[in-house]
Each structure stands twice: as C-alpha cells, then as structure tokens.
Amino acid sequence: MTHVHEHDPSDFYSQEFWDERYSSTGAVWSGNPNQRLVEQTATLTPGRALDVGCGEGADVIWLASNGWDATGVDVSTVALERAAAQAAEAGAAIADHTTWQQVDIRSWEPPAGQFDLVSAQFMQLPEPARGELHRRLAAAVRPGGHLLIVGHHPTDMHASVGRPDVPDIMFTAEQVAAVLDPENWEILVCAAPAREITDPDGNLVTIKDAVLHAVRRH
Known part of the structure; x- marks a missing residue:
C-alpha cells in the first residue's frame, strides 16, 4: 500500500486513485498468489470463490487453476x-x-x-467501514462455506516496511472474529502468523498478518 498521508484518505479508496496508480507503472504486485490464501485454502474442496480487492488477479488465477470458479472484484478497471x-x-x-x-x-x-x-486479502479500511464490509462478505458465504480475511497487523506500524501512517486501518484477527455470530460461525484460525519480507532499504524484516479463517455453520 502507498502512503495514505500523501493523499486525502477518502481518495485512497477511489477508482481514480487506483486507476492512476496502475496506469503509472508496470505490474504493481508480484504476480504470485497471497501466501495466506494458499496456506488456508489448498486443501479445501473447490467450489465458487469470491476474491475481494483482486488487483491484478493472481489469487483469482491461482484459485481457478486449482479447480475453483473464481470471481475477482476490484475498484480499478485498469487492474x-x-x-x-x-x-x-x-x-x-x-x-x-x-x-x-x-x-x-x-x-x-x-x-x-x-x-x-x-477471500479478502489486505483490504485495509478504517472503522466503521471495515466492520460493515466484513459483515457483508460474511453474508455472501453459503452454509458450509469459508470466509478468509487477511490484513496488516497493528504491530507492522513499528516495522520499516512503509506502512501508511494511519493506525486505524490496521486490524487484528480478533477484531474480524468479533463481527461474526458465534452461533453461525466456527472459527478455524484466528492468529497473527509472522513472515519475513524485504523493506525499502533491502533489509529483511519480520512482519505479522492478521488471519481469520471461519466456516459458516448455517
């Protein structure tokens, strides 16, 4: 994600912002599927999948190559x-x-x-928009289906990885779990696993992802 403080925060979620970002450069993302998506879904029985904020489509293409009928949605027509x-x-x-x-x-x-x-990978909205989005995504899951929400953990604010200086857009898996009705959902994973990435200066840094994986009971 780019530095939000350089723009009006509301612009950061607009089609104009993202169309301009994608148009101004070559590939924005690596072209590889997100690590947490692969880890959490590789053993699931393929069906119909929705990837929210799909960007240049790596997750959708990975899902389709593994037998899913996958829909990718994004704000940017360029992406x-x-x-x-x-x-x-x-x-x-x-x-x-x-x-x-x-x-x-x-x-x-x-x-x-x-x-x-x-699946929603790194959709970093502030509250209350984030909770409202997660509720709508949960409602899109059929009984027996899976919800996977992955985001930047708040501890990343202290890492040298260029996170936006907007703490409210970071979240924990527990915050996502709190919007799900426990009578309707079984939480499979609610965690903050670590991984290593290279920061803008070329240093290896450890960061954490917020990972919530739940299955809908009914």
Whole structure:
C-alpha cells in the first residue's frame, strides 16, 4: 500500500486513485498468489470463490487453476483489465473459470449465500467501514462455506516496511472474529502468523498478518 498521508484518505479508496496508480507503472504486485490464501485454502474442496480487492488477479488465477470458479472484484478497471489479460494468457482452461467485476467495496453488496469461499486479502479500511464490509462478505458465504480475511497487523506500524501512517486501518484477527455470530460461525484460525519480507532499504524484516479463517455453520 502507498502512503495514505500523501493523499486525502477518502481518495485512497477511489477508482481514480487506483486507476492512476496502475496506469503509472508496470505490474504493481508480484504476480504470485497471497501466501495466506494458499496456506488456508489448498486443501479445501473447490467450489465458487469470491476474491475481494483482486488487483491484478493472481489469487483469482491461482484459485481457478486449482479447480475453483473464481470471481475477482476490484475498484480499478485498469487492474481488472490486467487481471483478465493474465487469465487469458494462462489459457482457456483457467480463463473460462474466472469472472471480473468493477465494484466499490465501501458500498457494494455481494449476493447473499452464494460462495463456498470469500477471500479478502489486505483490504485495509478504517472503522466503521471495515466492520460493515466484513459483515457483508460474511453474508455472501453459503452454509458450509469459508470466509478468509487477511490484513496488516497493528504491530507492522513499528516495522520499516512503509506502512501508511494511519493506525486505524490496521486490524487484528480478533477484531474480524468479533463481527461474526458465534452461533453461525466456527472459527478455524484466528492468529497473527509472522513472515519475513524485504523493506525499502533491502533489509529483511519480520512482519505479522492478521488471519481469520471461519466456516459458516448455517
């Protein structure tokens, strides 16, 4: 994520902001699926998946290559065009199992009870927008389906990795779990696993991810 303090915070979530960011450079992301997505879903039975904030589509393409019918949504049409092109490049067997849709996650409501997996990787919204988004995503999971929310942990604010100077957009897995009705959800993972990345100065740094993985009972 870029430095939010250089922009009006509301602009950071707009289509204009992200279209400009994607248009001004080559690939923004690595092209690899998110580590936590792979860890948490590799053994699940494929079905219908929704990836929220899909960017250039690496997670959606990985899901499709593993047997899922995967829909990627993002605010940026530029990112979605790149994602669709990457899927086409991967071949018809994968492209035919991907769908792309432009949405504003601050107001968009996915269809209720339609997905076997809903994944949101590093969608860093402030409250109350974050909790409202997580409730809408939870409602999109069908009984027996999985919800996977991964984000930047608050401890990352003290790491030299260029996180935005906006503490409220960081969150813990426990905060995500708190929006789920315990009668309807079984929490499988609620944790802050560590991983190593390279900071802007080339140093290896340990950071933590907030990881919430839950399955809908009914």
